[in-house]
Amino acid sequence: MRRANYERESETVAFSGFLNAERQRILAAATPKRRAQMEAAEESRTVYRAWNAVCSGTREGRHVTGLRYLPESNELLVYLDSPSWTQEMTLLREIIRARMERAGAHVDGLVFKTTAPGHTPPAAKERLCPATTERPPAPHADLSEAECTEIERRVAPIEDQKLREALENAMRASAEWAKGVQSKKEP
Template sequence: MKRSERKGETHSLADFIPLERRRILDGASETKLAQMRAAEATHDVYHAWNQVCAGTREGEHVTGLHYVPESNELIVYADGSTWVGELIMMREIIRARMYRLGVDIAGIKVKLSREGYARPKVGAPRTHAQSPSPASHRAVARHPLTAEEDARLDDRVSGIADERLRDALKRAIKASFECEDSR
């Protein structure tokens, strides 16, 4: 929408997204359209998985996901053989729940994560063997926010209506501020 067409009205980003998407798709080649559709399908699969499994005890033991569009399968990596078995038993339930969210995948394959990609236990210090990051990774010193800084952060995110989004944003901002390099 051009500036001259706005006529001083206020518009949200949601007003422009469908128009911009249509403009991009109309100008794309068949190859590019196929790539964009595959990317959207991949996003939809990951989003549905997160809707179904995020915050569950099973989801806490998943270390990675890989969607294979050619076979329409989701490969799930778990951090232990016990959890591989558990997720194998639950895969049809998870697939059915994803289907209810509008994502129809052919199957879910569950595999054991490679050594070094297991999630650390909550509260346990992360050792080099648990970390998939390179050896050059250094520990970052943390500086907790003061009560006043925490209250200001609460004020900054208070305008977000969605509680989960508000809490996630606050945690991300707080982690960024508490990091030694960002102060």
């Protein structure tokens, strides 16, 4: 019985060595057409890995709804969730392509398209419709006549009427909030 070239022969073989030997064995046994298909599949994997290395987890990457590698033209088709992001990414096309090249994948072009209306991937739905949380009402307590008079006295020196009124309203709201917080702390 013939031994495969990756079997142990009194030495340790790394897993990567096993994988490479198995890859070579499969490619050698394949027809030329099948070999071309396998090499194209490996190329697409390289392109997707490079895209993820460059854009995954970025502000731009969060707006991507789909990717498709086109091996016949060596282009990556990128679908985005809105026309504004499609335009933004089109402007960044050459920067992304150069970074992908540095990550090990050469593509002749990046094509950006907006996802069809009505199609929203699950991750985008979560991002576009954040869960609404009910906030409790802000604490509030009415001010006494003396407290209102004190606020009016403090803003009286301001000559500009609009500024005086705005400051008085802000001071009144702040005092009402502080009094409401204090009343909740007291048993």
